[in-house]
Amino acid sequence: MAEVVKVFKKTSPNGKVTAYLGRRDFVDHLTHTAPISGAILVDDDYLKGRKVFAKVTITFRYGREEDEVMGLHFTKEYELVTAEITPKADDAQLSAVQTQLIEKLGASARPFSVALPENAPASVTLEPGDGDSDKPLGVLYELMFFVGESEEENPHRQNSVAFSVRKVQFAPSKHDNSRPYTMVSRTFTLAPGHLNLEIALNQDIYLHGQPVETIIKVVNKSKRTVKSVVAQVIQHVEVTMTNSHFSRVVASIESREGCPITPDSTLERSIELKPLASNMRRFGVALDGRVKDMDANLASSTVAPTGKDIEDALGIIVSYSVRMKLLCGAISGNLSAEVPFKLMHPDPEAQAAKPEETFEVTEFSSIRRGKSVDEVDEED
Incomplete structure (x- = not known):
């Protein structure tokens, strides 16, 4: 046909x-x-x-x-x-x-x-x-x-x-498709032990409309209790004309599944987030410049050609990251970490x-x- x-x-x-x-x-x-x-x-x-x-x-x-x-x-x-x-x-x-x-x-x-x-x-x-x-x-x-x-x-x-x-x-047709990963740890004042958070994505480039799956592992060797987990997709925007930077949350969820994470316990699970322009009506969220509102997407990640620095790009530079927060209460504080990824369209x-x-x-x-x-x- x-x-x-x-x-x-x-x-x-x-x-x-x-x-x-x-x-x-x-x-x-x-x-x-x-x-x-x-x-x-x-x-x-x-x-x-x-x-x-x-x-x-x-x-x-x-x-x-x-x-x-x-x-x-x-x-x-x-x-x-x-x-x-x-x-x-x-x-x-x-x-x-x-x-x-x-x-x-x-x-x-x-x-x-x-x-x-x-x-x-x-x-x-x-x-x-x-x-x-x-x-x-x-x-x-x-x-x-x-x-x-x-x-x-x-x-x-x-x-x-x-x-x-x-x-x-x-999105480039050929890429290494590495798995973004990070691990952070913190201790608490007047309390022994530490709290570890590991974050891993299953790919480096996601397509618009595709859920971003994040695998987290929490190892609680402290005396504090993790009450809930907050997962967010953050859009980072740099306006080179004014040398200004700001960030917007374009997807968010707070989950208590597997919580509380008590001392000497471990949690390993996956969380899915789907960043969509239709979810957001906030000043400053970067869109991809579609001529119709109904088919507007979040702006794609800015990618520099091989051998060139993204900092040399002009206009508006857009990037994304997944942020995870472990909420331990107002007194104990939180533990957070981010991993970057790219959000793009496939190359026709x-x-x-x-x-x-x-x-x-x-x-x-x-x-x-x-x-x-x-x-x-x-x-x-």
């Missing part, structure tokens, strides 16, 4: 320029970043010697618009790419989607392929909290096509088309070969988050 592949379509307000995207994501495979490709349909009679250009802009918004006072701005916008859409390329250079689009649209269609610079940051948006903001916080990309005399020309809304796009990272290119594909064109404006680009422009 043929698989349906969506092709995203949008037309300029004057109806003269129509863009078709095979996908809305720049995909970072660590070794390279795959470009966004598709086709532009524009009549030669309308161009009249002008050219079609593609422009990619990135916006860093690290503060709410309503907090911008006395000339203070919490946003920075950069133009990453501006390129002319060249004449029709050789068929050998076209993807399957582009080939079918060109055959369907005719000679007025021009294929394109737009790539990002190597160090461009991944798309991440931050949960605005209870009061939704008109402009989301985070790292946002826009891909625009416009008609003009030169690339320096300011695009006119009437003959331009803009898409919200993302840069995403997928690493999956098995797909069946024959058919194509379905979707109007892009109908799936924009809240409002289309045209509607936002009209309000501006």
